[in-house]
Amino acid sequence: MSSLSRRRFLALGGSGLAAVGVSAYSLTHAAEPVSGAGANWPPTPTAVPTQPPAPTPTPRPIEPRGRVAATLLPGSDYQVDGVAIHSGQPGPRLMVLGGVHGNEPGGWFAAEAIANWEIKTGSLLVFPRVNWRAAAIVERTLPEIGDINRAYPGDPNGVPAQRIANAIIDAGREFRPELLFDLHESWVFYQERGANNGTAFIGQTVAIGGGATEGTVDRIANVVRMVNGAISTREEFLMRGAATPRPGIQIVPPNNPAPGAPRPQTPPSNGVTFNGTSSLSLGQWIPGCVPILVEMGQRDQAERRRSDLHQMLVRTTLEQSGMM
Ligand SMILES: [Zn+2]
Numbered sequence: 565m566s567s568l569s570r571r572r573f574l575a576l577g578g579s580g581l582a583a584v585g586v587s588a589y590s591l592t593h594a595a596e597p598v599s600g601a602g603a604n605w606p607p608t609p610t611a612v613p614t615q616p617p618a619p620t621p622t623p624r625p626i627e628p629r630g631r632v633a634a635t636l637l638p639g640s641d642y643q644v645d646g647v648a649i650h651s652g653q654p655g656p657r658l659m660v661l662g663g664v665h666g667n668e669p670g671g672w673f674a675a676e677a678i679a680n681w682e683i684k685t686g687s688l689l690v691f692p693r694v695n696w697r698a699a700a701i702v703e704r705t706l707p708e709i710g711d712i713n714r715a716y717p718g719d720p721n722g723v724p725a726q727r728i729a730n731a732i733i734d735a736g737r738e739f740r741p742e743l744l745f746d747l748h749e750s751w752v753f754y755q756e757r758g759a760n761n762g763t764a765f766i767g768q769t770v771a772i773g774g775g776a777t778e779g780t781v782d783r784i785a786n787v788v789r790m791v792n793g794a795i796s797t798r799e800e801f802l803m804r805g806a807a808t809p810r811p812g813i814q815i816v817p818p819n820n821p822a823p824g825a826p827r828p829q830t831p832p833s834n835g836v837t838f839n840g841t842s843s844l845s846l847g848q849w850i851p852g853c854v855p856i857l858v859e860m861g862q863r864d865q866a867e868r869r870r871s872d873l874h875q876m877l878v879r880t881t882l883e884q885s886g887m888m
Pocket residue numbers: 664665668713748749
């Protein structure tokens with residue numbers, strides 16, 4: 565474990581997150597444009613509506629190029645530090661979570677690397693070690709925290725896992741990502757699971773959350789196809805949660821929902837229900853966001869390689885999106 569600790573230290577030192585000095589999660593907004601401006605403005609008295617018009621979505625202001633500290637639950641015992649990376653150009657907005665489970669280091673090493681990337685369009689919001697207290701001891705979580713990936717949509721007054729989950733949704737609603745990558749690890753590769761079942765046997769899978777359009781499924785399928793073309797046969801990723809086949813990719817069903825999971829509030833469109841309280845359900849609370857839950861197999865796969873494969877999936881997505 566000493567090499568792990570050392571690399572964790574190095575990764576932290578190199579992440580640039582130590583420079584966080586902003587106390588709150590902050591993404592600046594430009595002033596809203598004056599509504600109603602145009603040929604019919606000012607309105608004649610008879611045209612004054614008795615009710616304010618329904619707000620129309622305004623184009624999101626483009627943040628200046630640069631890196632901005634992002635923080636969940638600032639000032640609390642469970643404060644989570646992250647970074648928003650802005651290209652200064654219009655483009656896609658992606659969010660990345662690492663370390664939701666502390667014993668899945670391939671995911672948080674990858675997220676720490678991603679937090680240092682440069683992008684040429686759009687924006688990227690990264691929280692590399694969401695459950696950093698658990699990551700510090702390489703445990704899935706701590707009893708006093710709870711399981712963040714079973715806690716969505718969370719509760720601002722709940723146990724820490726619920727508070728963190730709630731803060732992730734708040735950050736997502738503020739940032740408005742179109743895709744959210746949640747980088748996890750499983751133990752056994754799905755292809756090698758045999759008769760086994762459960763979340764310890766879903767390694768090397770990429771799951772797409774409920775509500776994804778066929779176009780988004782195609783987009784992710786294309787990423788998986790490209791990455792699979794560059795890695796070994798054993799490392800190849802399967803896709804969980806596409807209702808219809810995609811050429812060249814093995815599609816497997818999503819896991820069964822957790823017992824007692826809340827009923828979906830919105831019908832799914834891609835064969836994945838919103839059932840369950842994992843990040844795959846985030847689309848129902850972060851409008852316009854499709855969550856992608858990557859599960860990397862740990863068995864007989866080196867930690868460094870797992871981190872690299874996580875990064876390949878995210879990087880290829882960014883490249884395909886014109887962000888890198
Ligand atoms: Zn996990």
